[in-house]
Amino acid sequence: MSQITVRLDQLRKYNVPGPRYTSYPPATHFTEAPSIPKPQASSPLSLYFHLPFCSSQCLYCGCTNIVTGDQGKSAIYLGYLEREIKMRAQYIAEGSDVVQIQLGGGTPTFLLPEEIEQLGKMIRTNFPMASTIEAGVEIDPRGLTPEKVRALRKAGFNRASLGVQDTNADVQKTIARIQPLEKVAEANQWLRDSGMESINFDLIYGLPGQTVESFSQTIDDVLMLSPDRFAVYSYAHIPWIKPFQKSFEEQLPDVETKLQLLQLAIEKLTGAGYVYIGMDHFAKPDDAMSAALFNGTLQRNFQGYSTLKGVDLHGMGMSSISHVDGRYLQNKKELEAYYADLDAGRLPLLRGYVMTAEDQIRYGAIMHIMCNLYIDYAQASEQLDLDFAEYFKADIASLDDLEADGLVRRETGGLHVTPLGRLFVRIIAMRFDPAIQSGQPKGRYSQTV
Numbered sequence: 001m002s003q004i005t006v007r008l009d010q011l012r013k014y015n016v017p018g019p020r021y022t023s024y025p026p027a028t029h030f031t032e033a034p035s036i037p038k039p040q041a042s043s044p045l046s047l048y049f050h051l052p053f054c055s056s057q058c059l060y061c062g063c064t065n066i067v068t069g070d071q072g073k074s075a076i077y078l079g080y081l082e083r084e085i086k087m088r089a090q091y092i093a094e095g096s097d098v099v100q101i102q103l104g105g106g107t108p109t110f111l112l113p114e115e116i117e118q119l120g121k122m123i124r125t126n127f128p129m130a131s132t133i134e135a136g137v138e139i140d141p142r143g144l145t146p147e148k149v150r151a152l153r154k155a156g157f158n159r160a161s162l163g164v165q166d167t168n169a170d171v172q173k174t175i176a177r178i179q180p181l182e183k184v185a186e187a188n189q190w191l192r193d194s195g196m197e198s199i200n201f202d203l204i205y206g207l208p209g210q211t212v213e214s215f216s217q218t219i220d221d222v223l224m225l226s227p228d229r230f231a232v233y234s235y236a237h238i239p240w241i242k243p244f245q246k247s248f249e250e251q252l253p254d255v256e257t258k259l260q261l262l263q264l265a266i267e268k269l270t271g272a273g274y275v276y277i278g279m280d281h282f283a284k285p286d287d288a289m290s291a292a293l294f295n296g297t298l299q300r301n302f303q304g305y306s307t308l309k310g311v312d313l314h315g316m317g318m319s320s321i322s323h324v325d326g327r328y329l330q331n332k333k334e335l336e337a338y339y340a341d342l343d344a345g346r347l348p349l350l351r352g353y354v355m356t357a358e359d360q361i362r363y364g365a366i367m368h369i370m371c372n373l374y375i376d377y378a379q380a381s382e383q384l385d386l387d388f389a390e391y392f393k394a395d396i397a398s399l400d401d402l403e404a405d406g407l408v409r410r411e412t413g414g415l416h417v418t419p420l421g422r423l424f425v426r427i428i429a430m431r432f433d434p435a436i437q438s439g440q441p442k443g444r445y446s447q448t449v
């Protein structure tokens with residue numbers, strides 16, 4: 001991909017707050033929790049488990065986590081998680097099989113090796129498993145040990161995602177995440193040797209102190225380790241939720257530099273042979289994620305992109321979000337409240353949302369844009385059971401300025417997101433979101449660049 005030129009006026013125009021569309025409607029629309037449905041028809045299942053504990057606080061972090069030096073907390077948490085798992089398993093339709101598992105956090109590898117194995121057993125004894133499963137885990141290289149890697153493999157995990165973020169020592173100091181490259185290389189080697197099928201590295205652009213030169217070096221450093229995938233996330237500055245992010249506000253790169261960092265990542269990673277997937281993912285051509293992009297089964301969810309489409313997502317653990325049968329459900333975000341509900345024999349639900357028929361249609365359109373970067377009107381009409389071009393006439397017509405600026409290309413049969421438009425794909429999706437277009441968005445969002 002050659003260097004794309006973005007005019008400064010375009011950058012200013014399109015760098016506005018907007019949803020990341022890991023769900024539609026975004027989680028800011030959630031209100032009181034609906035009842036959890038037990039679908040009649042069987043469906044493939046994806047399970048997410050939130051493990052909230054971390055040993056220290058990284059200052060860029062936007063996750064729902066709990067920093068503790070008390071290792072004993074994870075055993076108590078697992079006890080409660082097991083209760084939730086047993087309750088949740090009652091809501092699985094007959095004949096449904098788990099095809100995907102993801103451990104996120106927090107730091108899942110905060111768990112002791114025996115706790116990792118215990119969690120694996122818990123999952124497998126309570127849910128029906130498909131014969132082939134993608135089981136992924138987010139890993140903080142700083143606390144990883146060969147024993148934990150062995151436990152993960154024993155528990156059936158075959159995909160690992162390493163939080164790398166940036167290899168520059170000064171940047172690491174500012175974000176309070178000191179992690180020498182040797183530590184990442186060592187963790188990567190343990191995971192490779194253990195037979196993990198796919199290894200992902202997370203990087204973040206827009207961190208305090210990052211420059212084009214320093215981030216270029218970061219990418220060169222990590223390319224040497226040849227992971228199967230990269231997720232290159234935009235740093236989300238949300239100090240109204242995470243006040244500790246204010247500590248480095250003055251050192252954040254300006255918006256032009258931030259966009260240059262993304263362009264640099266695209267150039268270097270595609271130059272090294274990775275396929276550019278959606279807005280922030282890259283994968284080797286033979287990786288399952290590239291295959292999912294080519295055969296149109298890529299899906300966006302709360303963990304970013306997923307290779308599976310049409311699955312029910314059951315989230316367990318504090319703050320996790322489920323998407324089952326057209327309903328979103330989010331668990332309590334405070335540990336005490338989460339434990340109290342389970343003590344009382346209740347599912348620990350905080351809030352949620354029942355999608356309307358229109359939401360389902362708009363969800364389909366937005367996922368097409370975010371995942372496929374293209375909408376084939378005939379195909380989308382068939383999938384959504386309507387005349388797509390007619391239904392979205394006003395939304396498509398509203399793209400005049402985006403087309404003039406080169407972000408999209410409209411044809412009679414479909415809508416293309418251009419290479420320039422990829423950098424602003426959230427802006428394009430926002431044109432199909434009536435809450436944003438009405439000028440009355442619910443809640444606050446991070447900037448789109």
Ligand code: SF4
Pocket residue numbers: 053054055056057058061062063065105106107140163
């Ligand atoms: S970035 Fe990861 S390890 Fe750091 S505080 Fe957040 S959840 Fe914990």
